Amino acid sequence: MTFTPPQPQLHRRQFLRTSSSLFVAGAMFTIGTHTARANIAGSGFRQISLDNLHTNEKITLAYANGEAYIPAAMQRLNHFLRDHYSGAVGQMDPNLFDLVNKVRASLNTNVAIEVISGYRDPHTNERLRKTRGGGVAKRSLHMVGQAMDLRLKGVPLDELRDAAKELALGGVGYYPKDGFVHMDTGRVRSW
Template sequence: MNRRYFLGLALSTAASPVFARRTVDKPRVLSFYHLHTEDRIDITYRIGDHYQRSALQRLNYFFRDFRTGDTIAMDPRLLDLLYDLKVTLGDPDARYHVLSAYRSPATNRMLRRSSSGVAKKSLHLKGQAIDIRFPDLSTRHLRDTAIELSRGGVGYYPRSNFVHLDTGAVRQWRA
């Protein structure tokens, strides 16, 4: 038994109709706790290839700018990234702790005045970024796993104990 055998086995299993049906129809569930609003949500946001419109609307509100109440349509690819990260970490019931998601232009300007680490054209402004942590997992491990996925930007903020994820270009930084 060699590497090619196992690769072929994996590909044939993935291509089988039964395997495809099981993974395509599987509901994608995410759980969040917002550290600033203390809101919690457990939600099935996608079933198979179909995003659940009402779930996305609820998540848009959940991820609102907590300072202004403004909302935006969050990028569903960000949700997919969070789901895949959770699965890769091996904890299907994990609840993300959210520090920041959508930021209104007014909030972003205010944060830029008080911190040098806030980008003028932050992807938070477009609903393409989120700052998170898991309570029982090191942010270093969370960062390393996100980098392995290679699906967007990953910022590591060890002093503030969070990881920034976005659906922009693949890149990484430490602040």
């Protein structure tokens, strides 16, 4: 006679937690469709659409449900916003995604956010400081995942800048010559 250990019972909380994780995974898998976008829009999920102009990658996914950020989505976004010079992956501040989404919503548009720069490796930052003739801060918030340089297709840069400044949720830099606005989750300031 062989002994079969008793199977653990799945308690209601475990079942709900597992079910919601499977639902989120399914939503993230199918998020590229219009149907999935419509379902997520009214469900408490927050999603983001990004186009990386240096790597030509695009991503649309749910990154938060209510107040909780989705770890698998955060990992994907960290990789997506990696240093395009070195390939180094940093840890992005989830509040940054909320910030850029709030700015986009205030402009009444749902176009993808065109990313010029996300995370920046400290070595890359130092090299750019020495070769770009200014414009790259020694203690850039890009190095700690709190900054993104971006634009929105069809939205004038000055309107994007003004919308970000009006929300007063972090730093806003205006670079019309280079074609982007810098947003970060640091202290409120503008330049």
